[in-house]
Amino acid sequence: MALLGGWNITEMKGVNLPQKVQSAFTSVTSELTGADYEPVLYVGSQDVNGKNYCVLAKQAIITATPEYYLVKMIINVDTNGVAKLVSVSRLAI
DSSP states (O other): OOOTTOOOGGGOOOOOOOHHHHHHHHHHHTTOOSEEEEEEEEEEEEEESEEEEEEEEEEEEOSSSOEEEEEEEEEEEOTTSOEEEEEEEEOOO
16 A cells, blocks of 8 residues: 555556566576566666666565565676676665
């Protein structure tokens, strides 16, 4: 249930990511516990030592009454193709 005047994040719809980004997203989120993540916007990439991907996602905190947030996720795929989660930041909306 959303607070009066609050945004209803549960209505946010998922998006199909490009294949390389989807693989990295699935790899890093499968290792996380306590929350589920659904990509809602692919922001873009950054050439670094490998590649950074920026994805906005719906975060569902797994509790008796789930809590939903919009988060920015930075995922790095190194030159060997190994994905790691660089950061997860909640966005204020």
